[in-house]
Amino acid sequence: MYKKRYQSWRKHFDFLLLDLFCLHLAYLFSYLIIFKGQNPYGNTFYNNALLVVTLIDSAVIVFYQTFRNVIQRDLFKEISITVKHSIMVALLSIISIYITDTTNYYNRYLLLLMFVFYVVITFTVRCLWKLFLTKRATNGGKRKLFIVTTESLMETVLDNIRNKNYQRYNIVGISVIDKDLKGEYIxxxxxxANSDDVYEFVCKNWVDEVFINLDQEQPYPTFLVDMFEEMGVITHIKLFNENNTLGRKQFVEHMAGYTVLTTAINYASPFQLLVKRLIDIVVGIIGCVLTGIVTLIIGPLIKKADPGPIFFAQERVGENGKTFKMYKFRSMYMDAEERKKELEEHNKVGDGLMFKMDEDPRIIGFEKLPDGTTKKGIGNILRNTSLDEFPQFLNVLKGDMSLIGTRPPTVNEVQKYELHHRARLSTKPGITGLWQVSGRSDITDFEEVVKLDTQYIQNWSLGYDAKIILKTIKVVLKREGSM
Structure with missing residues (x-):
């Protein structure tokens, strides 16, 4: 297990070094062209800028996991990811230059030419390096692999290993244990070997590793595993059918003295979780300060429109079913919860798993006039601009919520959940999320909400969170512009 993880890390590290090399090569070519052969490393400002761009490129690679499944990506996918990666590095670099107020020190044409070169060079180098790794994998290596399988799976197993031979195995033979096919070729x-002479073959021939993949009807090969273990041979056993764990991540870990195969919707490394929590803490502190400032303006308006508390606290269900008090600026009248039962027939989500209603009369200041038109008040402004959600930064700071996550449901809603609905509770709820930026006012099917939340959890990464933040800003600005 350690060997596999080390090889995966080493492969990504190789791509990281190559990518940084391409970045510096693009800078070198651009500088020589723009400044007609001058020393590209003789200018302090450009050296500092190159260092910043190098750090930004490394950060984008880590947060956006640019090299995830890099070997398996086709040409079109590689072009798409390379261009997106380059654009992100370019935008962040430009932003850093503007923030440091050093725009007058740099040649804009050099920066533009540099990133054009970068896209071309890094795409070419990635493809060549992938071709080299794929060819090396096809040719095999020094590690001798022995396959133990059944008649129905033997061709599939052989094809899979050959097509994904990134560990560079040299297949020395196959044993079919449910039929005597000894001497034939695939x-x-x-x-x-067959089931009777597997032991004899492994004893007489040097084998580094054994891969066992059997039909589900076959019993667990305890005897074979014990035998290979006794001989000191590394043994890999396929434990589950991939079709049964579609959309899930599997990894081996230790728990209470046992070695277990863990299955989850997704997997986050300790480093990723640490970064996400640090971001939540920083944003939570800033958000709480802003909430205090906004309260000075909004508080009196809420009090004037409807006497009562400025803030509204409601019990919500968070990660893994934990309940917490979620805070918001009060945008509804004091009797909103009691009136909710009367308005249930107007709920756009028919199954009652959420409550959504157009022209909700419980919103502070909302009024339907005799001529059929509507009058909106402070409550509508708070909800349309998302200002009512500012107090949730306190929930983020406390750790009940995250900046990005799923929508936190009420206790009553969760009581109506079916089993597959509970998947959306496997992560911390967020102030914003994929569902909120995907047209939340238009989505009336709760299954679609669950689908979007599950999609977020399955595809989660720090880069994915960054995309949702940008979409959230776009949605909020568009909403304010339409008011």
Whole structure:
């Protein structure tokens, strides 16, 4: 297990070094062209800028996981990811230059030419390096792999190993344990043993590793595992059918003295969780300060429109079913919860798993006039601008919520959940999320909400959070512009 993880890390580290090399090469070419052969490393300002761009490029690679599944990506996917990666690095670099107020020190044409070169060079180098790794994998390596399988799976197993031979195995033979096919060949690989003489073959031939993949009808191969263990041979056993864990992540870990295969919707490393929490703390502190300032303006307006508390606290369900008090600026009248039962027939979400209603009369200041038109008040302004959600930064700071996550449901809503609905509770709820930036006012099917929340959890990364933040800003600005 350690070996596999090390190889994966080493592969990504190689791509990181190559990418940084391409970045510096693009800078070198651009500088020589713009400044006609002058020393590209003789200008302090450009050296500092190159250092910043290098750090930004490294950060984008880490947060956006640019090299995830890099070997398996096709040409179109590689072009798309390379261009998006380059644009993100360019935008962040430009922003850093403007923030430091050093725009007058740099040649804009050099920066533009640099990133054009960067896209071309890094895409070419990635493709060449992938071609090299794929060819090396096809040719195999020094590690001898022995396959133990059944008749129905033997061709599939062989094809999968050959097509994804990133560990560079050299297949020395196959054993089919449910039928005597000894002496026959499968795509050039000889079936060297059956169930009776597997032990004999491994004893007489040097084998580094064994891969066991059997039909589900076959019992767990305890005897074979014990035998290989006794011989000191590394043994890999396929434990589950991939179709049964579609959309899930599997990884081996230790728990209470056991070695277990853990299955989850997604996997976040300790480093990723630390970064996400640090971001939540920083944003939470800033958000709480802003909430205090906004309260001075909004508080009196709420009090004037409807006497009562400025803030509204409601019990919500968070990560793994934990309940917490979620805070908001009060945008509804004091009797809103009691009146909710009377308005249930107007709920746009028919199954009662959420409550959504157009022209909700419980909103402070909302009034339907005799001529059929509507009058909106402070409550509508708070909700349309999302200002009512500012107090949730306190929830983020406390750790009940995150900046980005799923919508926190009420206790009553969760009581009506089916099993697959509970998947959306496997992460911390957020102030904003994929559902909120995907047209929340237009989505009336709760299954669609669950689908979007589950999609967020399955595809989560720090980069994915960054995309949702940008979309959130766009949605809020558009909403304010339409008021």
């Amino acid at each position: 795509d050039g690989v000889k079936i060297v």
